[in-house]
Amino acid sequence: MKRPLARAGIVAAFVVLAGIPWIASPSIVQFGINMLLLAALAQGWNIIGGYTGYASFGNSVFYGLGSYGTAIAMLRWHLPFGIGLALGTVIAVIFAALFGRAILRLRGHYFAICTLGLAEVMTAIVSNLEITGRNTGLVLPLLRGDVLFYELSLALVVVATLIVAWIAHSRFGYGLIAIRENEEAAAAMGVDTTRYKVLAFSLSAAISALAGGIHAYWITFIDPVSAFDIGLNVKMIIVTVFGGPGSILGPVLGAFVLSGISEVLSTEISTVAGLFFGAVIVVAVVFMPRGVADLIRRFDKYRWRYFAENVRANRL
Amino acid sequence: MSEPLLAVRDLGAGYGEMPVLHGIDFEIREREIVAFVGSNAAGKTTLLRALSGVLPHTGQTRFAGEDISGLPPDRIFALGLVQVPEGRQLFGQMTVQDNLLMGAYRRSGRLDLAQDLERVYTLFPVLKERRRQFAGSMSGGEQQMCAMARALVASPRLLMIDEMSLGLAPAIVDQLLDVLVEIRGQGVTVLLVEQDVFSALRVADRGYVLESGAIVREGSARDLGDDPEVQRAYLGV
Numbered sequence: 250m251k252r253p254l255a256r257a258g259i260v261a262a263f264v265v266l267a268g269i270p271w272i273a274s275p276s277i278v279q280f281g282i283n284m285l286l287l288a289a290l291a292q293g294w295n296i297i298g299g300y301t302g303y304a305s306f307g308n309s310v311f312y313g314l315g316s317y318g319t320a321i322a323m324l325r326w327h328l329p330f331g332i333g334l335a336l337g338t339v340i341a342v343i344f345a346a347l348f349g350r351a352i353l354r355l356r357g358h359y360f361a362i363c364t365l366g367l368a369e370v371m372t373a374i375v376s377n378l379e380i381t382g383r384n385t386g387l388v389l390p391l392l393r394g395d396v397l398f399y400e401l402s403l404a405l406v407v408v409a410t411l412i413v414a415w416i417a418h419s420r421f422g423y424g425l426i427a428i429r430e431n432e433e434a435a436a437a438m439g440v441d442t443t444r445y446k447v448l449a450f451s452l453s454a455a456i457s458a459l460a461g462g463i464h465a466y467w468i469t470f471i472d473p474v475s476a477f478d479i480g481l482n483v484k485m486i487i488v489t490v491f492g493g494p495g496s497i498l499g500p501v502l503g504a505f506v507l508s509g510i511s512e513v514l515s516t517e518i519s520t521v522a523g524l525f526f527g528a529v530i531v532v533a534v535v536f537m538p539r540g541v542a543d544l545i546r547r548f549d550k551y552r553w554r555y556f557a558e559n560v561r562a563n564r565l
Numbered sequence: 566m567s568e569p570l571l572a573v574r575d576l577g578a579g580y581g582e583m584p585v586l587h588g589i590d591f592e593i594r595e596r597e598i599v600a601f602v603g604s605n606a607a608g609k610t611t612l613l614r615a616l617s618g619v620l621p622h623t624g625q626t627r628f629a630g631e632d633i634s635g636l637p638p639d640r641i642f643a644l645g646l647v648q649v650p651e652g653r654q655l656f657g658q659m660t661v662q663d664n665l666l667m668g669a670y671r672r673s674g675r676l677d678l679a680q681d682l683e684r685v686y687t688l689f690p691v692l693k694e695r696r697r698q699f700a701g702s703m704s705g706g707e708q709q710m711c712a713m714a715r716a717l718v719a720s721p722r723l724l725m726i727d728e729m730s731l732g733l734a735p736a737i738v739d740q741l742l743d744v745l746v747e748i749r750g751q752g753v754t755v756l757l758v759e760q761d762v763f764s765a766l767r768v769a770d771r772g773y774v775l776e777s778g779a780i781v782r783e784g785s786a787r788d789l790g791d792d793p794e795v796q797r798a799y800l801g802v
Contacts, residue, residue: 420670427656427667434654436619438719439642439671 259498266403270396278395280512282467285402286460287488288504292409293456294485299494300416301449302429303353306482307364308457310371311341313476315458316465320387321380323466330392334462341458342451349450353443356432368477375473386472389465398467405463406501409456414497425449426495487526491533493540502541535560569594570723570754571616571628571646578615578622585611586778589624593723598745598755600765600786603775604799609758610651612775613725617641617648629722643671645722651731653712657701661692661711664700668718678718685714688744706737713741717748724748725756730764742768762799766790774799 266285270278290312297305318337322328328336352363376384416422424445427435436442465471492503507529515522536556537544548555569592576589586608593599603609615622618638626634633641656664665685669678686693689710695703700711709729716724726745730738738761745755745768759765766772766786774782774795782795789795 423667423670427670430656430659431654433650434656434667436638437617437642437648437650437654438667438715439639439647441637441639 263403263407267400270399275395278399280508282395282399282402284504284508285399285406286464287484287508288501289402289405289409289460290457290481290485291488291492291500291504292406292413293453293460294482295413295489295494295496295500296416296425296456297449297453298486299489299496299500300413300422300425300429301446303446303450304357304361304486305364305450305453306361306479307345307348307367307450308453308485309477309479309482310364310368311345311454311457312461312464312481313368313371313375313473314341314344314454315461316471316476317375317381317387318458319462319465320389320471323389324387325380330466334459334466337462338455338458341454341461345451345454346447349447350443353446353450365479368479368482372473372477375477381473384473386470386476389469389471391469392466395467398463401463402460405456405459410497410501412452412456413500417497421445421448429495484526487530487533489540490538491529491540493542493544496540496542499540499542506541538562567595568627568630570597571626571756573616573627574625576612576615576622576624576626578611578620580611580620584778586615586622588779591773591780591783593754593756596749596752596754597771598749598757598769600769600772601756601758601775602760602762602765602772602789602799604760607775608778609760609775610727611778613648613727613756613758616725617646639671642719645720647716647719647721647724649712649716649724649726649729651727653708655700655708655711655715658699660697661700661703662696664711665692665696665715665718668715671719681718681720685717688717688747689714706733706741709733709737709741710744713744717753721753723754723756725758727758728760729757730759730761738764762795763790 269281273281290308294305294308297303297308315334315337318340319330319333322333322336323330348367352360355363375381381387416425424435424440427438427440428442428445432442461476465476488503488507489500490503491507492501493499507526511522511525514525533540536559538559544555551558571593573589573591577584577587579585589612601609601612611620614620616626618633618636618641622634624634625632628641628644628646631644633644633646656667662682665682666678669676669681691707692710692714695707700708703711713726713729729741733741742764745757749755757765757769766789769786771784772786772789773780774789782789782792784792
């Protein structure tokens with residue numbers, strides 16, 4: 250973002266977002282927390298999926314580990330929330346680094362399927378451990394403070410976006426993009442592909458785990474099925490693909506727009522809401538596979554031809 | 566005589582249980598063009614993969630005075646041993662210019678990239694015309710030029726090229742061979758791995774013949790070209 254106008258716009262949007270919980274109704278604040286957490290999750294997925302090109306279904310695992318890490322630290326060991334959150338994040342990062350070394354050797358569909366399996370396995374493990382409360386889950390101490398959770402979630406979105414902005418313009422990020430575009434070529438150009446992929450996966454895990462921890466304390470109840478929900482991972486992907494994978498603001502934009510529309514739909518006509526995300530992904534992939542971010546960048550030049558060009562490029 | 570740029574002693578490599586190369590000994594001196602020729606499955610690509618550190622190997626390899634056996638590929642690359650991989654391996658959805666800039670990925674310090682680009686554009690003028698085009702949309706010959714140019718932007722000391730002539734028209738191959746001679750003049754040493762024995766030996770100073778994973782003949786390019794055994798086996802005469 251070099252244009253000062255755009256930068257001022259982003260800062261203004263941030264100030265408005267930060268001010269919302271002091272003026273809006275509780276239900277809007279709650280909607281806002283969900284929306285912001287989804288934006289953070291999407292931004293986390295953007296690092297491994299959007300920039301590095303590895304379609305991960307394992308981010309919901311990191312989210313779950315963050316939730317459980319926070320909950321266990323607070324309940325079993327009576328640690329404060331902040332330390333619990335840090336602990337959950339560390340666990341997720343260690344998990345990502347260890348498993349990443351092994352499974353990031355797989356490419357394309359194989360990587361996706363393997364991470365999908367990871368989520369199923371975690372649900373099974375957590376359902377059978379005493380410390381995690383087996384399949385009944387854990388109930389966290391109640392804290393009435395939606396404003397706090399809202400601001401925390403907003404802070405997470407900002408931090409995640411700053412990390413992605415740094416990635417987009419750093420040597421590390423160029424290495425990730427090179428891996429996405431052609432991994433053999435990246436290796437031939439001296440990119441340490443294994444280390445970069447593991448780092449990207451771990452960063453992605455850290456952001457997901459932070460979102461999981463915040464969500465767990467806010468919602469005060471977690472169980473294996475909801476903590477390791479693949480559906481949440483699919484949502485991250487849809488939101489990112491809609492907004493623009495491999496762009497800085499795309500995932501956040503995607504999360505805001507789609508959360509908004511889906512919220513309106515589910516209150517007005519609840520039967521249609523379920524179909525919504527499915528329809529969005531089909532339309533987005535066909536008409537704007539590079540997301541809203543790319544659409545905004547190029548619409549001036551191409552106008553309505555933009556969609557036709559994409560359809561043609563897809564050879565549909 | 567000074568130390569050779571690359572010295573390989575008793576190199577062996579393979580995939581899993583299957584050994585491919587064994588007892589490989591050779592040297593490449595500064596500013597030489599050396600060709601490794603051999604038929605399919607002789608172990609040519611395996612040799613390059615072992616040298617660039619992608620494939621684990623036994624034996625000792627010294628490059629520019631340093632022991633590089635066991636170093637990770639990115640470190641070996643940073644020392645100036647750069648490979649142009651078989652099948653070009655371009656970033657197809659990136660422009661030619663961005664591909665070339667990727668060549669500078671590992672370099673540090675203040676770089677005059679504009680000058681580096683100008684230097685490779687002088688070698689391959691067609692790339693300058695196509696610099697804003699997607700690399701994947703060019704012809705095979707142009708893609709090979711782009712891959713070589715990208716490797717040159719990495720400022721290699723030793724450029725290893727795998728099957729440069731693969732699938733290219735003879736006229737293009739001639740053009741690329743001329744470029745090899747020119748970059749040697751600029752101080753870059755070249756290791757060329759080729760199935761096309763005739764082309765490779767035409768520009769090389771020396772050559773090695775690989776067969777079933779071992780060096781079976783070595784000598785000056787002229788001697789090898791005249792060797793009736795080599796001619797019989799690879800030129801079909």
